[in-house]
Amino acid sequence: MIAFARATSIHLARDSDSLAIQPIQPFNHSRPMSRPWYSVENINELPSPSLLVYPERIEHNIKRMLAIAGAVDRLRPHIKTHKLPEIIRMQMASGISKFKCATIAETEMVAACGAADVLLAYQAVGPNVKRLLQLARKFPGTKFSAVVDDAQAARALGETFAAAELTLEVLLDIDSGMHRTGIPPSRAAVELYRFVNQLRGLKPGGLHAYDGHINQTDVAERTKLCEAAFSTVLALKTELLKAGLSVPKVVAGGTPTFPIHARRGDAECSPGTTIFWDFSYTDKLPDLEFLPAALLLTRVISKPGTNLLCLDLGHKAVAAENPHPRVQLIGLPDATATGHSEEHLVIETPRANEFKVGDCLYGIPRHICPTVALHSEAIVVKDGRAAGRWKVVARERALTI
Amino acid sequence: MIAFARATSIHLARDSDSLAIQPIQPFNHSRPMSRPWYSVENINELPSPSLLVYPERIEHNIKRMLAIAGAVDRLRPHIKTHKLPEIIRMQMASGISKFKCATIAETEMVAACGAADVLLAYQAVGPNVKRLLQLARKFPGTKFSAVVDDAQAARALGETFAAAELTLEVLLDIDSGMHRTGIPPSRAAVELYRFVNQLRGLKPGGLHAYDGHINQTDVAERTKLCEAAFSTVLALKTELLKAGLSVPKVVAGGTPTFPIHARRGDAECSPGTTIFWDFSYTDKLPDLEFLPAALLLTRVISKPGTNLLCLDLGHKAVAAENPHPRVQLIGLPDATATGHSEEHLVIETPRANEFKVGDCLYGIPRHICPTVALHSEAIVVKDGRAAGRWKVVARERALTI
Numbered sequence: 123m124i125a126f127a128r129a130t131s132i133h134l135a136r137d138s139d140s141l142a143i144q145p146i147q148p149f150n151h152s153r154p155m156s157r158p159w160y161s162v163e164n165i166n167e168l169p170s171p172s173l174l175v176y177p178e179r180i181e182h183n184i185k186r187m188l189a190i191a192g193a194v195d196r197l198r199p200h201i202k203t204h205k206l207p208e209i210i211r212m213q214m215a216s217g218i219s220k221f222k223c224a225t226i227a228e229t230e231m232v233a234a235c236g237a238a239d240v241l242l243a244y245q246a247v248g249p250n251v252k253r254l255l256q257l258a259r260k261f262p263g264t265k266f267s268a269v270v271d272d273a274q275a276a277r278a279l280g281e282t283f284a285a286a287e288l289t290l291e292v293l294l295d296i297d298s299g300m301h302r303t304g305i306p307p308s309r310a311a312v313e314l315y316r317f318v319n320q321l322r323g324l325k326p327g328g329l330h331a332y333d334g335h336i337n338q339t340d341v342a343e344r345t346k347l348c349e350a351a352f353s354t355v356l357a358l359k360t361e362l363l364k365a366g367l368s369v370p371k372v373v374a375g376g377t378p379t380f381p382i383h384a385r386r387g388d389a390e391c392s393p394g395t396t397i398f399w400d401f402s403y404t405d406k407l408p409d410l411e412f413l414p415a416a417l418l419l420t421r422v423i424s425k426p427g428t429n430l431l432c433l434d435l436g437h438k439a440v441a442a443e444n445p446h447p448r449v450q451l452i453g454l455p456d457a458t459a460t461g462h463s464e465e466h467l468v469i470e471t472p473r474a475n476e477f478k479v480g481d482c483l484y485g486i487p488r489h490i491c492p493t494v495a496l497h498s499e500a501i502v503v504k505d506g507r508a509a510g511r512w513k514v515v516a517r518e519r520a521l522t523i
Numbered sequence: 524m525i526a527f528a529r530a531t532s533i534h535l536a537r538d539s540d541s542l543a544i545q546p547i548q549p550f551n552h553s554r555p556m557s558r559p560w561y562s563v564e565n566i567n568e569l570p571s572p573s574l575l576v577y578p579e580r581i582e583h584n585i586k587r588m589l590a591i592a593g594a595v596d597r598l599r600p601h602i603k604t605h606k607l608p609e610i611i612r613m614q615m616a617s618g619i620s621k622f623k624c625a626t627i628a629e630t631e632m633v634a635a636c637g638a639a640d641v642l643l644a645y646q647a648v649g650p651n652v653k654r655l656l657q658l659a660r661k662f663p664g665t666k667f668s669a670v671v672d673d674a675q676a677a678r679a680l681g682e683t684f685a686a687a688e689l690t691l692e693v694l695l696d697i698d699s700g701m702h703r704t705g706i707p708p709s710r711a712a713v714e715l716y717r718f719v720n721q722l723r724g725l726k727p728g729g730l731h732a733y734d735g736h737i738n739q740t741d742v743a744e745r746t747k748l749c750e751a752a753f754s755t756v757l758a759l760k761t762e763l764l765k766a767g768l769s770v771p772k773v774v775a776g777g778t779p780t781f782p783i784h785a786r787r788g789d790a791e792c793s794p795g796t797t798i799f800w801d802f803s804y805t806d807k808l809p810d811l812e813f814l815p816a817a818l819l820l821t822r823v824i825s826k827p828g829t830n831l832l833c834l835d836l837g838h839k840a841v842a843a844e845n846p847h848p849r850v851q852l853i854g855l856p857d858a859t860a861t862g863h864s865e866e867h868l869v870i871e872t873p874r875a876n877e878f879k880v881g882d883c884l885y886g887i888p889r890h891i892c893p894t895v896a897l898h899s900e901a902i903v904v905k906d907g908r909a910a911g912r913w914k915v916v917a918r919e920r921a922l923t924i
Contacts, residue, residue: 169627169650169921202865224866226570244835244866245824247881249570271825272880295825302867303825303833334864423646424672424696424704432704434645438896443843443863462844463735464603464893465625465645466703479673480648492865495839496896498919518899520570 171439173497179415200394205516210235228516233261269295284323291327298351300335307358328371337378400490401450418485436465441492449485572840574898580816601795606917611636629917634662668692685724692728699752701736708759729772738779801891802851819886837866842893850886
């Protein structure tokens with residue numbers, strides 16, 4: 123018995139939402155509805171565990187990102203979710219020219235795709251300072267920028283770029299309440315910005331404020347917290363302008379606050395997870411209405427007891443930083459994990475007797491971003507068939523530099 | 524201020540232990556004791572986060588594995604911990620000729636190293652059946668074997684190998700209490716073994732019994748549980764022999780029960796973590812006395828508040844399936860994690876003020892095996908210097924096959 127015949131339906135985009143975002147066309151399935159969207163005809167040819175990606179749904183999610191952003195120049199997608207050049211190119215074909223990254227390898231991948239503008243939203247220290255310079259030299263057609271929150275780190279960057287007679291745009295990284303990185307919006311932030319402004323090799327590019335701590339399901343509450351946190355960033359911007367400093371842009375938020383910053387229109391938005399979606403955000407952020415566009419293929423490899431199935435979906439193949447369920451198995455919503463090791467996921471379900479060793483299941487990961495990084499390639503599903511493979515290029519920590 | 528100057532000492536091997544294992548030479552530091560064993564002179568050249576490996580300590584751990592095993596032919600190390608051809612070759616140079624794997628890629632890597640004997644301790648289903656045949660064809664100098672616990676899976680393997688006029692040795696996978704995979708030692712197990720015995724393309728190779736649920740710190744308790752679980756496997760073996768079936772070998776246990784199975788001498792032992800060790804096993808299994816031989820290099824990338832440091836050691840660089848602490852920072856034993864995201868680890872420590880952005884820290888992961896799989900290469904530290912890089916070959920899920 124093949125598991126995908128028993129799928130539950132997946133939440134599809136509606137035409138409107140509470141944030142008055144420009145509606146987009148409902149997702150148009152290009153295949154007969156008799157087969158669920160995720161099922162792969164030639165599934166028996168595919169090894170497991172595997173990452174499956176669905177370009178039609180990725181396109182839909184890109185369109186939705188554009189609709190929420192309202193204008194393409196307000197969009198600077200984070201690429202850490204997918205790490206795939208093919209998706210950079212799909213986004214570029216949709217008019218997106220600016221990207222945000224967390225690693226030097228991701229930054230190189232974006233530049234190698236010919237993107238016009240890439241922000242390394244991660245303070246460069248150690249050898250990464252020189253690597254960033256090497257990137258700027260290797261890809262003169264791409265505008266690079268980076269964030270800083272520390273005077274010494276800024277000085278090291280400035281000296282390195284000045285010595286090469288280049289100038290790097292840097293955004294001051296602002297801690298608007300997450301307490302992960304950044305400098306609080308404060309007098310010290312004004313001083314640091316001024317310091318950056320006078321450093322040779324650097325020029326101030328504005329502010330960066332990631333508010334990943336604001337992810338409440340209730341849209342009104344999320345909006346209120348987001349606006350309150352961001353008001354401190356805007357106040358800092360006002361201070362900087364008053365001091366005669368240039369603040370070309372503000373890059374703000376991630377996925378949960380994307381529609382909030384977008385609606386205001388005074389910041390560039392950097393959603394990441396929106397490209398593939400996952401069940402954590404499906405549950406937590408129903409107002410966002412993106413479509414799952416990446417799944418995991420797994421097989422039953424053993425039946426180690428009554429009501430038990432062992433799947434080949436260990437934590438070397440699905441991200442494990444969250445509690446179970448770490449994956450939502452389509453068709454088995456009530457399955458519970460009884461064990462998870464490197465290459466095994468044991469689940470308990472009263473329907474175990476319907477499965478035999480070798481049967482396939484599809485799963486939506488709880489957190490897609492680190493899950494993608496566990497796979498060296500993605501299997502591309504088009505028109506219901508596995509039609510190719512994309513190399514997850516930026517899962518490496520270094521490409522050529 | 525450089526963090527490694529403040530290291531706490533790491534537990535070193537003693538000459539004896541409670542299991543009366545043949546003593547080996549205490550670890551001989553080849554460098555002056557003025558520098559701690561893990562410190563890397565040219566640390567400033569190394570990007571972070573990085574995986575560091577220490578071949579002198581790996582050699583020590585191999586010697587200790589041999590000492591515990593008592594005889595080299597009782598040793599069949601699991602390679603899932605390191606996934607490195609260089610370590611396969613070090614083990615082969617020590618006389619080890621048999622290996623155990625969990626994936627087709629690991630199995631290919633071992634065969635490509637010219638190893639004599641490799642066991643895929645993972646039931647092959649779907650395309651992996653044919654992939655295993657392809658391996659057997661590509662590497663005729665290596666003896667392949669595999670485990671089964673299901674009649675249909677066995678039949679598929681047998682048909683595939685018989686059609687190619689080859690014979691695969693299969694071990695019956697026994698569930699001795701872990702309930703992850705395997706068939707309980709029972710009448711049904713005898714019948715399945717008999718079924719395998721009469722299948723063309725297969726020949727019975729004995730039994731496989733992984734007892735990963737037995738990992739108690741108390742050696743007496745662990746021994747008692749291990750022996751009780753294993754007695755059911757031995758009883759099955761007796762049944763099989765009585766039935767006139769051949770049971771060439773039993774492969775038993777992982778790291779925690781390694782010394783127990785080794786002392787008995789009637790099974791091949793498959794420790795994995797022993798090659799690198801980690802702080803989970805240092806804490807949990809002090810009787811084993813292996814040396815940490817793989818560390819993580821991380822840098823302070825931000826100081827986001829009083830007593831806070833943000834390190835570049837997100838859960839894309841250190842395994843996260845366990846609760847915090849997911850890494851033990853050398854010199855900061857009291858640090859507690861306040862946040863962990865894909866590329867960031869925020870820790871709280873009253874000593875945060877001693878660090879500046881860019882400072883290095885060394886960390887021992889809680890679980891080294893999935894941590895290694897997060898890195899595409901390991902930096903090799905010899906004589907206190909980073910001296911090369913090893914590609915983590917089998918972190919891929921497919922090599923050439």
